[in-house]
Amino acid sequence: MTAGLLIAALFMALLGVVLGLVLAVASRKLAVEEDPRIDEVEDMLPHANCGACGFPGCRPFAEALVKGDVPPSKCTVSTAEGVASIAAFLGVEAGSAEKVVARLACAGGKNVARFKAAYQGQPSCRAAVAAGGGGKACAWGCLGLADCEVSCTFDAIHMNAQGLPVVDEEKCVACNDCVLACPLDLFSLMPVSQKLFVACKSLAEGDQALSECEVACTACGRCAADAPGLIRIENHLARVDYSKNALATRFPIERCPTGAIVWIEDQKFQKGAAAKKIIRKEPLPILSEPNP
Amino acid sequence: MSEHFSIQHFLRGTFHQGIHPPENKHFTAEKPIERLAFPPQLVLPLSQHAGKASVALVRKGQEVVRGEPIARADGFVSVPLHAPASGVVKDICLMPSARGPMVESIVLDVYAGDPQEVLYGTEVDVDAIQSSDLMQAVQDTGLVGLGGAAFPTHVKLSVPEGCVIDTVLINGCECEPFLTTDHRLMIEQAADLVAGTRILMRAVGAKRAIIGTEDNKLDAVEAIQAVLKKDDVVSVKAVQTKYPQGAEKMLAKALVNREIPSGKFPSAVGLGVFNVATATQIGQLLPQKQGVIERVVTVTGPGIERPGNYIVPVGTPIRFILEKLGFQGSARHLIMGGPMMGGTVSSLDTPITKGCGGLLILNEHQLTTEEQMKRYPCINCGACVDACPMMLNPCELGRMAHKAQYEVMAERYHLNDCFECGSCSYVCPAAIPLVQYFRVAKSVNRTKAAAS
Numbered sequence: 001m002t003a004g005l006l007i008a009a010l011f012m013a014l015l016g017v018v019l020g021l022v023l024a025v026a027s028r029k030l031a032v033e034e035d036p037r038i039d040e041v042e043d044m045l046p047h048a049n050c051g052a053c054g055f056p057g058c059r060p061f062a063e064a065l066v067k068g069d070v071p072p073s074k075c076t077v078s079t080a081e082g083v084a085s086i087a088a089f090l091g092v093e094a095g096s097a098e099k100v101v102a103r104l105a106c107a108g109g110k111n112v113a114r115f116k117a118a119y120q121g122q123p124s125c126r127a128a129v130a131a132g133g134g135g136k137a138c139a140w141g142c143l144g145l146a147d148c149e150v151s152c153t154f155d156a157i158h159m160n161a162q163g164l165p166v167v168d169e170e171k172c173v174a175c176n177d178c179v180l181a182c183p184l185d186l187f188s189l190m191p192v193s194q195k196l197f198v199a200c201k202s203l204a205e206g207d208q209a210l211s212e213c214e215v216a217c218t219a220c221g222r223c224a225a226d227a228p229g230l231i232r233i234e235n236h237l238a239r240v241d242y243s244k245n246a247l248a249t250r251f252p253i254e255r256c257p258t259g260a261i262v263w264i265e266d267q268k269f270q271k272g273a274a275a276k277k278i279i280r281k282e283p284l285p286i287l288s289e290p291n292p
Numbered sequence: 293m294s295e296h297f298s299i300q301h302f303l304r305g306t307f308h309q310g311i312h313p314p315e316n317k318h319f320t321a322e323k324p325i326e327r328l329a330f331p332p333q334l335v336l337p338l339s340q341h342a343g344k345a346s347v348a349l350v351r352k353g354q355e356v357v358r359g360e361p362i363a364r365a366d367g368f369v370s371v372p373l374h375a376p377a378s379g380v381v382k383d384i385c386l387m388p389s390a391r392g393p394m395v396e397s398i399v400l401d402v403y404a405g406d407p408q409e410v411l412y413g414t415e416v417d418v419d420a421i422q423s424s425d426l427m428q429a430v431q432d433t434g435l436v437g438l439g440g441a442a443f444p445t446h447v448k449l450s451v452p453e454g455c456v457i458d459t460v461l462i463n464g465c466e467c468e469p470f471l472t473t474d475h476r477l478m479i480e481q482a483a484d485l486v487a488g489t490r491i492l493m494r495a496v497g498a499k500r501a502i503i504g505t506e507d508n509k510l511d512a513v514e515a516i517q518a519v520l521k522k523d524d525v526v527s528v529k530a531v532q533t534k535y536p537q538g539a540e541k542m543l544a545k546a547l548v549n550r551e552i553p554s555g556k557f558p559s560a561v562g563l564g565v566f567n568v569a570t571a572t573q574i575g576q577l578l579p580q581k582q583g584v585i586e587r588v589v590t591v592t593g594p595g596i597e598r599p600g601n602y603i604v605p606v607g608t609p610i611r612f613i614l615e616k617l618g619f620q621g622s623a624r625h626l627i628m629g630g631p632m633m634g635g636t637v638s639s640l641d642t643p644i645t646k647g648c649g650g651l652l653i654l655n656e657h658q659l660t661t662e663e664q665m666k667r668y669p670c671i672n673c674g675a676c677v678d679a680c681p682m683m684l685n686p687c688e689l690g691r692m693a694h695k696a697q698y699e700v701m702a703e704r705y706h707l708n709d710c711f712e713c714g715s716c717s718y719v720c721p722a723a724i725p726l727v728q729y730f731r732v733a734k735s736v737n738r739t740k741a742a743a744s
Contacts, residue, residue, distance in 0.1 A: 117638040120665065122725050126732040132638035133392015140394075180739060203386060203394065 037066050037090070044086050046077040050153065050175035071095025076173040077154075098191045100174040102157075102167050105186050106142040107199040107260070107269070109162025110283035113141055113213035118286050129183040137212040137287060140201040142186055151181035161281070169267050192264075196230075196248040198238045199269060200260040205236040210258070214276065217260035227252040231261075304507055305546040306532035310681045311715045313469050313535055313632070315508060319592045320472045323600040325480055328616060330377050330408060334400040334607035335387045335643040336362070341436040342443045343369035348398055354381045359412030359582055361434075362398055371434040371444045374412075374583030376605035377402040388639045390628050390648070397643075400607065413582035418491060421578075426495040434583045434646075435574065439463060439474075439538070439567035440629055442647030445574070448557075448564060449495045455559040457496040461547055462489050464505040464512065464568035465531070465538035468630025471650040473588040474568040476601045478505065478512035481572050482519045488575030489526050496564045501526045503568070504547045506533040535632065536713040540565040542681055554709050569649070584646055589613075595620050595653030604644055610651065611640040625654040632714045668722035676716035676726060682709050686716035686726045693729035698736045707733055 042062040053074045055061040064070045065086065072078070072086040073095040087094035117135035119128050125147040128134035134143045144163030156171035157178060165178075169192065179187045186201060200217040202209050209216035219236040230244050231252055238261055240248070250263045250270075259275030339345035346363035356362055356375040363373035379402040386394035421429055431446035451457055462485070466474040478485060489501045505512050507530040516528040531537060531546040541552045543565065550561040558565045573584060585606060592599040597618025604613060610626065627634040628648050644651075676686035684706055692701050701707040707730060716726040 117636075119638075122728045122732075124732055126735050127725075127728045129392060130728070130731045130735065132390065132636045135638045139388070139392060180743060183735065183739075 484575035
């Protein structure tokens with residue numbers, strides 16, 4: 001009885017030793033050489049795995065950092081001190097990346113943009129788009145069902161009282177999630193130095209655009225006339241040529257009759273002096289509803 | 293209804309699972325096809341079909357005659373467009389579409405005093421056309437699947453290499469509630485339907501053809517049988533009335549007991565499936581060398597005074613049809629197509645396109661109330677699993693959609709096999725909008741695939 005137990009225990013011990021040796025040899029022979037700095041750099045990164053740097057996650061970005069392919073400032077989530085400490089650790093320049101934020105090319109809240117039909121389905125922009133476009137009179141405009149707010153993992157997007165998403169530029173890290181979430185492609189990532197911005201995507205012209213939304217670009221051409229070369233009218237919509245951003249001033253927004261072109265200063269979308277003043281706070285009636 | 297419980301009903305072919313919603317075909321099933329007046333203006337989107345948009349051949353201010361080509365096909369998976377009425381091109385601009393976005397369309401001002409005869413086209417002997425040239429002839433008619441998918445018909449005629457098509461199935465199920473266009477076509481234009489079927493058989497090289505319909509349309513079976521020869525290669529067969537019997541995979545299973553593999557076309561199992569209206573149009577248009585300029589639309593529902601089956605020119609705005617047929621002010625919900633798979637229309641300026649077979653107008657009280665819209669948690673009852681004709685697990689898919697696991701849904705739970713028939717949403721006792729979830733999931737996956 002005792003002998004049987006002993007044999008079993010010895011056998012198990014021997015087996016453990018042999019297998020342990022095999023593992024020890026394997027870990028030496030098959031070891032993957034990896035720069036130990038990668039782990040440390042990864043620890044210094046914010047672990048958001050947001051993809052704003054252009055890499056699939058923080059680990060691949062850390063690998064690229066150690067190789068020296070990218071400057072540490074590519075990580076838009078890290079604080080300035082975080083970037084500096086990575087740069088100091090790796091002994092490289094921190095690099096200077098300009099802050100990039102997401103901006104919504106629509107200003108048509110419920111108080112200025114009309115709906116032609118009432119949407120009653122699932123509260124999601126994508127579901128609404130699948131159901132006849134969602135019912136907004138302007139086929140390009142924001143539906144206000146907050147797919148972007150849901151997609152934002154940095155709490156940087158909040159819907160305002162008029163059903164439009166407002167981006168908190170302090171929190172926005174330009175991770176691209178809202179750009180992908182919006183079924184109408186209304187978001188784009190822009191450097192903060194680009195201050196002249198057309199907050200409209202409507203390709204409708206003149207009265208048609210105005211009948212759908214009071215703050216639409218009507219393609220009147222005043223801004224293009226005031227900033228030739230910088231702004232041009234393309235498919236009934238004003239477009240800013242950002243390659244000439246250095247020339248941009250507040251001047252072209254001043255004569256805009258609807259305030260579709262804005263100057264962004266300290267997170268404020270400033271309209272020109274000639275822009276129609278919007279006082280109404282309550283939503284406009286739905287076009288197809290019969291009058292009460 | 294007694295028919296549905298007879299012994300013959302249960303002996304008829306069908307597919308597994310599915311549902312049986314109230315048919316509501318009584319509004320229009322007995323109404324013969326009538327022609328509606330020409331509207332003063334037509335809106336013709338350049339993309340009324342699946343595939344590349346057509347290219348306009350006309351310019352602003354040009355006069356066109358009814359039946360004349362006004363846009364050409366851009367490549368193989370594209371079809372031309374013909375003028376549905378004589379008039380003058382007012383503009384080529386962005387106009388509202390059924391899907392929502394503004395699309396490039398030809399706006400045609402119709403001449404009010406014109407007799408609107410089709411002056412375009414020549415008579416040809418279809419039997420003399422080589423079967424290899426039939427595909428081009430079909431493309432020239434601008435024909436697309438008139439059942440709703442609007443897939444160019446000539447593309448279906450090109451049999452993939454390695455496939456042999458032995459049987460043509462003509463789909464006359466019309467399983468969607470309310471719709472009766474195919475039903476009336478089979479009764480009234482059976483001769484054209486059979487002629488078109490024979491042309492389709494020759495084009496794909498099939499030896500036989502089966503016209504399949506549901507057993508709530510046995511009068512259509514009789515009408516077709518009356519024009520068939522003795523021992524004809526074309527036959528007509530009734531299958532069980534069940535939704536979604538009109539989906540091509542379900543029809544193939546019910547008629548010839550073949551299963552079309554996931555992600556494959558019917559040609560993979562030797563079948564060619566065409567809609568009844570498509571076959572009828574081929575029978576009418578090919579011998580005249582004309583194009584598709586009009587279609588039969590069932591205008592129905594409790595919200596309209598004179599429901600019926602009407603021939604309207606392609607491009608007729610919905611507003612015009614509603615005004616002509618007595619649009620009741622209380623009607624507030626419009627669906628293009630059937631109630632199960634059709635799309636809600638958000639603008640009355642949306643035109644009727646080639647693929648639109650029905651216009652359903654519901655009253656206010658048919659609209660879902662807040663109470664009905666209320667969603668309850670899934671209790672795993674499995675009603676959706678029992679209903680899904682594709683044998684998917686909508687319950688599990690729905691739960692994953694809730695957690696935005698869209699890629700897992702596609703990779704492991706066959707999301708892309710779902711053809712959005714709506715059976716799961718229809719039976720769900722918790723009122724979970726499953727199909728809407730799946731549409732969102734597919735849309736997100738498409739966006740991601742396009743971005744990467």
